[in-house]
Amino acid sequence: MPNEGEIVTLMSRRDFARLTALACAAAACSSDGGSVTAPTGNGITISGNTMTVPLAQNDALNRTNGMIVVTQARAVVIRLSATDYRALSSVCTHEQCTVNEFNGSQIICPCHGSQFSTSGAVVRGPAGSPLKSFPTTFDSASGVITVNLA
Template sequence: MRRSQFIISAGIGLGASVLAACTTYGKKPEASGDTASTTKAPPTTGGTAPEPANIVTKTADVPVGSGVIVGEVVVTQPAAGDFKGFSSTCTHAGCSLNEVADGTINCPCHGSKFNLDGSVAQGPATKPLVSKAVTVQGDSIVLG
């Protein structure tokens, strides 16, 4: 056999081996005449659990006695470990709330202020903020 023929034959053999391995990966060994096969997900590496869906923020990012505004959600922590969620839309005229400072959630449009529990602290708003359900999952605050 010539050298070039040997190299070509070895390459074909290697390619066939790889192809055979790819087509049998994930197949369940046949047992008791059952010819059905199933596929498995590829193995995963260990480590951390997947992040929960609908994460608003991390618990560490919400100071006790204050809160944060993240998009359309305000998350407050009036007392340690007590997280509350609200719409970031002011109930007076529909403006977007812009800050949480000095223990209140503030609206820049007409000066309305809301307490960390969503109740009105200062008008012209007369209705509390709309509540949004938030839960703590691990170190994350999740909407819903």
């Protein structure tokens, strides 16, 4: 079971193979506009630009300051409180490493130490541009976070 602040990376070998196939479908191998629909691990779904994340299957988000990295969506989801969840791009704007740590106030890139606020703003470089922030809603009745990845 992950501890507070621990990161859960949701990508199995099978998911990687699926992602590779999807990347092909969304890029050079498809002429349908690149809309991707794909089920992911831990109950996460991605349909078009909408991602849903059930808390029941993502224990890291059941604790304040928890974080998950959803590799398939190139996004992170963090919990600030029982009702406040944020989703941001996981791609660092410096040299595109995956941000993978949340210390409760900053999201941190492991490559060169850039830090971003919970709204994506650069707190510390070398990154010069913010992380994209995705509109996020939380349905407390169902315990599902919905993220607009557009």
